[in-house]
Amino acid sequence: MVLGLGLPLGLAWAPAAIAAPVSWKEVSASEEGQQWWDEGSLRRSREGYLSVLSRFKPEDSSQQGSLYVMEINCSEQRFRDVSVNGLPRFKAPWQSAAGDTLISEVIEEACAAGAPLLAAA
Structure with a gap:
């Protein structure tokens, strides 16, 4: 019984130990x-891509915004949304920004900020 209670408590502390401060860049x-x-969310994925948290707020205020975890292939300037509003998207396809200036700028800025992470591999 003690082991059963100790494990969840131990796991509850793990995310706090690795969390970085949130630093939203518009x-x-x-x-x-x-x-x-979020500059604080930049990570190198297991596959060697850059992972970043992003959020989108539509111009139409009647629509709700979305929170994404994006993986970015900086060398090819492509991305995939591996999570949308907390729901995983398994086998999400790689896409280009295809003229979407918001996505293009996120890719450009996140890749510049994450270059040291990718180079350290």
């Missing part, structure tokens, strides 16, 4: 809305 707004990426 990219230039577009007609579609606003987008931010």
